[in-house]
Amino acid sequence: MADPRSPLADIPLAALQTNWSEAIGVTVNVTLKRCMFQVQAWPDTIETVAQSLSSALGIDVAFNQRTVLANDDVEVVTVGPGRVLVSGGDNAAFAAVGEAVAPDIGAVTDLSHARIRLDLTGSDSAFILSKGLNLDFDHERMPDGTVHASGIHGVPIIMVRRTRELFTLYVPRTFAAAIAEWIGEAAQDVGVAFRN
Amino acid sequence: MSSYRLPNGGLVDRSAPLSFTFDGARYSGFEGDTLASALMANGVRLVGRSFKYHRPRGMLSAGPEEPSALVTLRTGARREPNTKATMVPLYDGLVATSQNRWPSLEFDIMAANQLAGPLLSAGFYYKTFMGPTAKAWMAYEHFIRQAAGLGRATHEPDPDRYDKANVHCDVLVVGGGAAGLAAASAAASSGARVIVADENARLGGSLLTEAGRVNGQSAVAFAEQHIAALATEPGVTLMPRTAVYGYYDSNVLGAVEQIADHLPVPPTGLPRQRHWTITAGRVVLATGAIERPIVFPGNDTPGVMLAESARTYVIRYGVRPAARAVLFATHDAAYRVARDAARAGVEMAAIVDPRPAPGEGAKALADEAGIPVMAGHGVMKALGGKALNTVVVAPMDLGTGAVTGPESAIAADGLFVSGGWTPTVHLASQAGGAPVWDGKIAAFVPGAPRQAWTDAGACAGTFALSACLADGARLGALSADTLGFAAKPPPDYAVEDDLTSQSIAFVRKVKPTGRAPKAFVDLQHDVTASDVALAHREGFQSVEHLKRYTTLGMAADQGKTSNVTGLALMAEARRQDISHVGTTRFRPPYTPVSLGALAGFETGHHFYPKRRSPMDLWHRENGGDMTPVGLWDRPRAYLQDGETMTEAYVREAAAVRAGVGLVDVSTLGKIDVQGPDAATFLDRVYANGFAKLPVGKARYGLMLREDGLLFDDGTTWRLSETQYLMTTTTANAGPVMAHLEYHLDIVWPEMRVALASVTDQWAAVAIAGPQAREVLWMAIDDIDFSNDALPFMGVRQGTLDGETVWVARLSFSGELAYEVYIGAHFGLHMWQRLLEAGQPFGIIPYGLEALGTLRIEKGHVAGGELDGRTTADDLGLGRMASTKKAYIGGHMTGRPGLADDRRFQLVGVKALDDQPVRAGSHIVVEAELTEPAESLGHVTAYTYSPAVNAHIGLALVENGRARIGERHFATYPLKGHHVPVELVDPCFFDPDGERMHG
Structure with missing residues (x-):
């Protein structure tokens, strides 16, 4: 059997870490998701697909909000009109969704290898992200659960705010090492640690 | 402590002394000083030389408007020229040097420029350096550039980080x-x-x-x-x-x-x-x-400074800016300067005010301080060279600035000037x-x-x-x-105002009689009042022309102290009110911004984000000579001991033809196209048909732009009735995705089609060569690789060590070849597994150069031919375009410009004398090339072909297909290459395709 390999295994993560002031402003946790896929509904089937996903995943899915919905195992991130990113679960979840979302109501695309999840946590996580994202990180204006599809250094990312100091980035796999290097550089002044 | 530092007062921290050097001399200051205030406290008045005339200059101001006190900070890689001494916070160990002088600030040989003053007026470059020949400027320019400028930037890389x-x-x-x-x-x-x-x-x-x-x-x-x-x-x-x-x-x-x-x-x-x-x-x-200076002769002499700045040095920095001074002001509030300077021990010799009389408050303030007021007077000249020593005053007409009475001289080392506020x-x-x-x-x-x-x-x-x-x-x-x-309602501020100005008299320029020093409008660029007048006489009367002809308002201070007076002088010359003359438009930046700050930390290694194939590290660790391809790095070849690049790619290409090779093609763009209307959608975006492509088959597709020219090519695989996997060229992956999304969202929003980039999802390799099938038999399960079960362009799903793979029998090389896709997390595993399985067959990894060699031998097109100017017919692919359906660009393919028989068409070129043919060479008929010749076309790709045993290439040549068999020359004048070539069919190898179909 083959073992999955993280794209961050190709770069010396330890060398990106800094804590010159003996403080770590941001910690980056890297996750290879077991299963991730995108579901796209047709303009006139959004409600139907939402219902199908809800029954298949056990989450009350709604497409009309840029927020994250989750249960213990799976989360659904709304990333565009009639489009969600489903992550977590296992291949059974993918199969279940594939069954539930027939081609006449939508499309399911496997992205399990296409995105890497980076979780940034720490008192300076918003500050570091503000170096690449022109978003208003004020907690009142960007409350927990907010989703943004944007770009860091020209790389398309999906960002989810989970708490005041915890953010998730879904990063294209081929850019994951570059984004990790970017974070390492951006966080030079506050200290950064990586957990692979 | 020097006599210029007041015994007390100021906002400096006298418990924190700091040491610094200026032009190598050591001085001291305090925390809270600027470099300018510390220099002034140490009695240093001469801090720089002017831009053009190398006149001695001191501090005019105490803030960001400073035009004269520009110094170079630090040394080595951190050297930074043209910093305003008035804005540099003093720190311990600061090293500053004056600039634009040689051999020293005190004795600057280039000050001789002042003798040539009349020759150095506005526009003198263009008037002076016109001949004797048209090329003479090239000779002059070297010396002019040497003489121009102020400080010198370091040539060393900046060692500091910049953030954003x-x-x-x-x-x-x-x-x-x-x-x-x-x-x-x-x-x-x-x-x-x-x-x-x-x-x-x-x-x-x-x-x-x-x-x-x-x-x-x-x-x-x-x-x-x-x-x-x-x-x-x-x-x-x-x-x-x-x-x-x-x-x-x-x-x-x-x-x-x-x-x-x-x-x-x-x-x-x-x-x-x-x-x-x-x-x-x-x-x-x-x-x-910003306080406004007044234009009078000698107004740039060290010791002449803006009045409020003089007060700032006294009150904020605890520094006495002069021992004996004159105030020259056109409004009441400036009288505060005289009062506060006098309190600090400056002997105020006089207040010179061109108005008939100051306001009552101002008069009272002067009387209380015992300072004589010379109302109706102006400063006619400031004299002293490197340090002010005499202020010449005279009665003057407020409206014209003209002298109306006898001059008198006042000994002073300080002249505080205020012409109002801007x-x-x-x-x-x-x-x-x-x-x-x-x-x-x-x-x-x-x-x-x-x-x-x-x-x-x-x-x-x-x-x-x-x-x-x-x-x-x-x-x-x-x-x-x-x-x-x-x-909330703002608080009531109980304010006791100091003396204020109810109105401000505007003095454009003082006009003394007789000889006088230059009167400067723009101190930073040495623009004089005479230059403004000259610009007017020569027709540069618009404020935009004035700025560019005289350079008024340019450079580091952006005219903060000069614009209004310059505009006023032009208005006077035009006999108009200044409101009719207007101003130039201010543009960013308000103040100089370092390039480092604009770049931030995204420099060097972080200049652009690098995309990495799952096998990227393997390539680097196994001799891959990596080259940038868009955002990716790809191996040109895997160099073995002592090999040149040519030897390496020839070895690799030959090995593929003889056995089997493996190349990383993960960089190809991959787009998942799904939905009930996916087939119809593809039929519209490709020139050839896809609706009838059976499930389990792939097809080579041509995509056109709206104007009928070729946009991209690639294979698209039908995975199910409603799902296709489209591949694009590496370079065009992003543009093709945008092209498709545009048409789906804007042109055909009714179509039920979903697009998703899956370039990151799949690691991909191409395995090519007569032994490719045997290697796949060894490594991949659940697929019958026999020719009948998996024919050319067939697509099958299988497993590799338990992981799902897609295999398509495609060939860019002309060999029996397959592309194998696996989830990217397992990409490296697949790569290594295939190399392992291929060992008995002598498998080798090969790079871009060998890939190029193989495709040139077959006449397959790539980026050099898909250059945005070619049509399908130009490349010999015209017959692929459907005549039975509509598609993007289809209606434009028959327009005259694209059907012209003089269009460049794809041909092969073969060197006749065993010399390389450079890509980019022009095809010409002349055997000897001494003058530019007519180009018949150009070489788009070149290689040495081990299969053909010749230097070969592809070329786009005018009416090329009709010229096959002709002998011409491929010329590359920049390198002196001139190679005899024969135009041949672009397919050099296995024209019947027996190898890839076998």
């Missing part, structure tokens, strides 16, 4: 003076998020030198209390040392924070500067005003209408806003402290309210 960040706020207050602080407090009272940005190291602005009192306390104490209160407000961010330099659309402003410029070396990890992109709901421009309208001008002339204050004030800003305090032409505070508080509250907040 974005920040959002409700109200941005630009300027931390009286109006700015009041605005910030009022806005913050509403709960709005407020940022106060000020370019100075210390907030407070004029409050730090203000003699008026607020709420019963000194202005300084009021400022400190106010700042401390703001600092505790949770929604307030105070940003001193942060210059807001640009105002852009959507209320976005650019600012640079100097984080470590006040330190010798930035502490580890800290950037030297941070660029902020500020997005604000509303902006309060409380940028203050509101700092730069940001307002960037984001608003043209500045408007206000005759009462003799100044331009901001025009109508085009964005969400208001101007407050001196920026709006309001100069009294009480008015500035009230204005700021009102507009800060209004800004917050406009955004939906509810500001």
Whole structure:
């Protein structure tokens, strides 16, 4: 059997870490998701697909909000009109969704290898992200659960705010090492640690 | 301590002495000094030489408007030229040097330029260096460039880091003076998020030198209390040392924070500067005003300085700017300078005021201080060379500046000048209408806003402290309210104003009789009043022409002290009011911005994000000579010991033809196309048909632009009735995705099609060569690789060590070949597994060069031929385009320009004398090339072919297919290559395709 390999295994993560002031402003946790896929509904089937996903995943899915919905195992991130990113679960979840979302109501695309999840946590996580994202990180204006599809250094990312100091980035796999290097550089002044 | 440092007073910390050097001499100062104030405290008056005439220059001001006291800071890689000594916070160990002088500041040989003054007037380059030949300028330019400029930048790489960040706020207050602080407090009272940005190291602005009192306390104490209160407000961010330099659309402003410029070396990890992109709901421009000089002969002599700046040196820095001084002012408030200077021990010889009489308050103030007032007089000359020693005064006409009586001389080493105030309208001008002339204050004030800003305090032409505070508080509250907040009523500031000016007399230029030194308008660029007059005489009368002809208002100070007087002189010459002459448009940056700050940390290794194939590290660790391909790095070849690149790729290409090779093609663009209308969609975007492609088959597709030219090519695989996997070229992956999304979203929104980029999902390899099938048999399960079960262009799903793979029998090389796709996390595993399985067959990894060799041998097209100018027919692919369906670009393929028989067509080229043919060579008929010849076309790709045993290439040649068999020359004049070639069929190898179908 083959073992999955993280794209961050190709770069010396330890060398990106800094804590010159003996403080770590941001910690980056890297996750290879077991299963991730995108579901796209047709303009006139959004409600139907939402219902199908809800029954298949056990989450009350709604497409009309840029927020994250989750249960213990799976989360659904709304990333565009009639489009969600489903992550977590296992291949059974993918199969279940594939069954539930027939081609006449939508499309399911496997992205399990296409995105890497980076979780940034720490008192300076918003500050570091503000170096690449022109978003208003004020907690009142960007409350927990907010989703943004944007770009860091020209790389398309999906960002989810989970708490005041915890953010998730879904990063294209081929850019994951570059984004990790970017974070390492951006966080030079506050200290950064990586957990692979 | 020198006699220029006052025994007490000032806002410097006398318990923190600092040591620094200027031109190698060691001096001392205090924490809180600027380099300028410390130099002045040490009696240093001469700090630089002027741009053109190398005239001695001192400090004109105490702030960002400084045109003269430009120095080079630091040494080595951190050397930074043209910094304003007035804005450099002093630090221990600071090293500063003067610039634009040789061999020394005291004795500068280039000062001889002053003797050639008449020759060096505006436009002298263009008038002087015209001949004798048209190319003569090339010779002159070298010497002119050598002589031009001020400081010299280092040639070493900058060792410091620069940072960048974005920040959002409700109200941005630009300027931390009286109006700015009041605005910030009022806005913050509403709960709005407020940022106060000020370019100075210390907030407070004029409050730090203000003699008026607020709420019963000194202005300084009021400022400190106010700042401390703001600092505790949770929604307030105070940003001193942060210059807001640009105002852009959507209320976005650019600012640079100097984080470590006040330190010798930035502490580890800290950037030297941070660029902020500020997005604000509303902006309060409380940028203050700049004191205006007066144009008179010798007004650049060291010792002549702006009056309020002289006062700043006294009150803020505890420095006496002169021993004996004259005040030359056109309004009442400037009399405060004489009063405060006298209190500091400066012997004020006279107040020279061109008005018939000063205001009562001013007169009383002068009388109280015992300073004689010479009303109706002007300063005719300032004399002294390297240090002022004489001020020549005379009665003058206020309206014309002309002398009306006898001159008299006053001995003085200081001349404090105030011609009024110029509101700092730069940001307002960037984001608003043209500045408007206000005759009462003799100044331009901001025009109508085009964005969400208001101007407050001196920026709006309001100069009294009480008015500035009230204005700021009102507009800060209004800004917050406009955004939906509810500001508390601003507090009543109980202000005891110091002397203020009710009106300001405007003196364009003093006109003495007889010989006189030059009278400067723009001290930084050595533009004189005569230059402005010359520009007028020669027809450069528009303010935009005036600026460019004379360079008035250019360079590091952007005309902060020169624009208004320059415009006034032009207005006078044109016999118009200055309001009719107008101003030039201010553009960013308001103050110089380092390139490092603009670049931020995305430099060097971080210049652009690198995309990495799952096998990237393997390539690097196994001899891959990597080359950038878009954002990717790809191996050109895997070099073995001692091999040249050519030897390596020839070895690899030959090995593929003889056995089997493996190449990483993960970089190809991959797009998942799904939906009930996917087939119809593809039929519309490809020139050839896809609707009838069976499931389990792939097809090579041609994609055209709307204008009928080729856009991209690639194979698309039908995975199910409703799902296709489209591949694109590496270079065009992004544009093709955008092209498809545009048509789906805008042109055919009714189609039920979903697009998703899956380039990152799949690791991909191509395995090619006669033994490729045997290797796949060894490594991949669940697929029958026999020719019948998996024919050419067949697509099957299987497993590799339990993981799903897609295999398509495709060939770019012309060999029996397959592309194998696996989930990217297993890409490296697949690569290694296939190499392992291929060992018995001598498998080798091969790179881009061998890939290119194989495709050139087959005449397959790639980026060199798909250059955005070719059609399908040009490349011999015209028959692929469907005549039975409509597709993007189809209607345009028959237009005359694309059906011309003189179009360039794809042919092969074969070298006739065993020489390489450079890609880019032109095809010409001339055997000897001494002059430019007519080009029949150009070589698009070249290789040495081990299969053909010749140097071969592809070329686009005019009516090329009809020329096959002709012999011409491939010429590359830049390298002196001129190679005889034969035009041949583009397919050099296995024209019947027996190998790839076998």
